[in-house]
Amino acid sequence: MSNVEVYWHEHVVSREQREEKNNNKGCVVWFTGLSACGKSTVANLVDYKLFQRGAHSFVLDGDNVRHGLNAAPKMLMEKHSEEFAKRFGLGFSAIDREENIRRIGAVASLFASAGIVAITAFISPYRRDRDNVRASLPEGDFIEIFVDAPLEVCEARDPKGLYKKARAGELKGFTGIDDPYEAPLNPELRLEAGTKTPDQLADEVVAYLVSKGIVK
Amino acid sequence: MSNVEVYWHEHVVSREQREEKNNNKGCVVWFTGLSACGKSTVANLVDYKLFQRGAHSFVLDGDNVRHGLNAAPKMLMEKHSEEFAKRFGLGFSAIDREENIRRIGAVASLFASAGIVAITAFISPYRRDRDNVRASLPEGDFIEIFVDAPLEVCEARDPKGLYKKARAGELKGFTGIDDPYEAPLNPELRLEAGTKTPDQLADEVVAYLVSKGIVK
Numbered sequence: 456m457s458n459v460e461v462y463w464h465e466h467v468v469s470r471e472q473r474e475e476k477n478n479n480k481g482c483v484v485w486f487t488g489l490s491a492c493g494k495s496t497v498a499n500l501v502d503y504k505l506f507q508r509g510a511h512s513f514v515l516d517g518d519n520v521r522h523g524l525n526a527a528p529k530m531l532m533e534k535h536s537e538e539f540a541k542r543f544g545l546g547f548s549a550i551d552r553e554e555n556i557r558r559i560g561a562v563a564s565l566f567a568s569a570g571i572v573a574i575t576a577f578i579s580p581y582r583r584d585r586d587n588v589r590a591s592l593p594e595g596d597f598i599e600i601f602v603d604a605p606l607e608v609c610e611a612r613d614p615k616g617l618y619k620k621a622r623a624g625e626l627k628g629f630t631g632i633d634d635p636y637e638a639p640l641n642p643e644l645r646l647e648a649g650t651k652t653p654d655q656l657a658d659e660v661v662a663y664l665v666s667k668g669i670v671k
Numbered sequence: 672m673s674n675v676e677v678y679w680h681e682h683v684v685s686r687e688q689r690e691e692k693n694n695n696k697g698c699v700v701w702f703t704g705l706s707a708c709g710k711s712t713v714a715n716l717v718d719y720k721l722f723q724r725g726a727h728s729f730v731l732d733g734d735n736v737r738h739g740l741n742a743a744p745k746m747l748m749e750k751h752s753e754e755f756a757k758r759f760g761l762g763f764s765a766i767d768r769e770e771n772i773r774r775i776g777a778v779a780s781l782f783a784s785a786g787i788v789a790i791t792a793f794i795s796p797y798r799r800d801r802d803n804v805r806a807s808l809p810e811g812d813f814i815e816i817f818v819d820a821p822l823e824v825c826e827a828r829d830p831k832g833l834y835k836k837a838r839a840g841e842l843k844g845f846t847g848i849d850d851p852y853e854a855p856l857n858p859e860l861r862l863e864a865g866t867k868t869p870d871q872l873a874d875e876v877v878a879y880l881v882s883k884g885i886v887k
Contacts, residue, residue, distance in 0.1 A: 466716055467715050467718075467719065468715075468722045473722075502684055503684055506684045506688070506689075506692070511693075513781075513785040519781060523780060535769065539766055539769060543759070543770045550755055554755070557751075562740060562778050565735060565739070566785070568735065569782070587750050590750075591739070
């Protein structure tokens with residue numbers, strides 16, 4: 456087996472080689488902010504703009520994570536036992552949110568290792584959970600972007616009627632209403648999402664990534 | 672908000688666009704087989720050969736998954752509570768293996784959506800767990816590769832001394848010794864890993880991917 460192992464080590468593709476091929480560096484661009492602040496919109500616009508520039512990026516958001524990796528217990532019960540669904544399925548309690556963010560951070564880290572700009576768009580309300588992701592990554596790999604829109608603006612938008620439900624008490628533990636949002640103290644970038652357009656905000660993010668040499 | 676949402680839908684990058692840019696299709700190449708059968712060696716060689724051909728691939732294996740996404744309880748306790756570590760940390764019981772494979776399948780699926788050949792190298796001993804991953808993916812996206820080496824061969828290699836420990840009763844629930852390995856009934860590819868070299872086996876996998884139009 457020792458010959459085989461040597462062989463393996465000689466031929467593994469390094470992160471640097473992947474980055475060179477992709478013409479961009481791998482990193483994690485972590486959007487955080489209230490529901491309806493524009494995280495997902497701006498994240499997808501950044502992804503689109505990076506794609507146009509020839510860089511390699513990918514968005515992790517509720518659409519592709521909540522139905523698979525971080526599925527709710529109910530969904531897991533379609534294929535798994537009740538015990539399984541109860542233990543591993545994720546809801547919205549503090550501990551569940553903690554694991555939600557931990558898994559997303561771990562996956563984003565894998566994408567970064569693959570030489571991809573991993574863009575995440577989740578409320579991620581707790582400072583400690585975000586800081587844990589930052590601490591799990593090499594220095595400089597975690598770019599925290601605070602999508603800063605006043606609660607009143609987000610609540611006025613309310614595209615899915617979630618704030619309305621939360622105000623009516625039909626949704627419990629809703630961030631900004633009856634669960635805290637802990638704004639980043641020192642984010643790499645703060646976006647004024649209450650007054651600027653998504654396109655302007657996305658351009659600010661791309662400009663930041665260019666300034667740091669992450670994309671060309 | 673409605674204008675913003677329309678804007679979003681107009682600019683999202685499709686999987687097909689990512690695949691066109693990457694010059695390969697996204698898919699999940701799922702290696703399965705006993706410990707020390709050569710899964711990880713062949714997986715990394717395939718990744719290397721695909722990289723050389725200009726395709727985009729990435730390997731998920733114990734090295735990059737067991738320390739992050741699927742960490743053991745003990746490891747999670749460095750940053751999280753005991754309750755958290757106990758609930759979400761993964762060991763080697765049947766239910767833990769089930770979740771281990773489910774998470775890996777979900778992440779591999781994300782890589783495939785990003786237009787990447789996601790290569791996984793895990794024992795994944797239970798047929799049902801692998802079939803669940805297959806069922807979660809679009810038809811044709813799951814390529815199951817049985818790395819078929821006789822138990823005697825794997826046990827003779829035993830690079831980490833795990834079989835020895837399992838035989839001595841120091842490791843419980845070890846696949847092939849006191850926990851079952853359920854071979855695939857109808858894998859896309861079966862590799863004779865007891866007699867051929869890793870290089871030959873990797874070439875067989877690449878030839879298969881080329882024949883299916885996944886890479887050029």
